[in-house]
Amino acid sequence: MDVLISVFVGLHIIGIAALLGGFLSQMKAMGAGTARFVPGMLHGALTMLVTGVALVGFREMDGGGLNHIKIGVKLAVLFVVLALVYVKRDEERIEKGLFGAVGGLTIANIFIALLWH
Template sequence: MDVLINVFVALHIIGIASLLGGFLSQLKAMGAGTARFTPAMLHGALTMLVTGVALVGLNQADGATVDNIKIGVKLALLIVILGLVYVKRDEEKVDKGMFVTVGALTTVNIFIATLWT
């Protein structure tokens, strides 16, 4: 079970890397006002959602305790991120404030995952 959990953790990290990497790659375009949500950002957010839900289930099945409040906060942030990226995915350019919001929420989600114990 530990190997399976670690595989899903790795996939979860790949999802967050895709989401954050897509954001960081658009920073120069954001300065020019032409930033857009890339397909990698959408796929990264979806990967995080699927693997996160799987990780909660696998950890509970393994008998580990899961902090449901922490998971709920992370899920709420991810749903907001996913909603923003999904709705604006086909737009040629995205409002700077919305783009910064997605990057900030992604960063907050990372800090919640690592610092909330």
């Protein structure tokens, strides 16, 4: 079970990297007002959702303790990010505030995972 959990943690990190990498690659375009949600951002958010839900299930099956409030907050933040990226994925230009919100919420989700014990 430990190997399976480690594989899914790795996949979860890859999803975070895709979402955050897509955001960071558009920072210059955001300054110019031409930023858009690239497909990798949507795929990264979906990867985070699927692997995160799987990790919760694996931890529950393994008998490990979970902070369900923390998981709920992370899931809510991810749903907001996923909804924004999904709805606006075909638009040529995304407003700076909306684009920045996706990046900020992604970074917030990372720090929630790391700092909330």
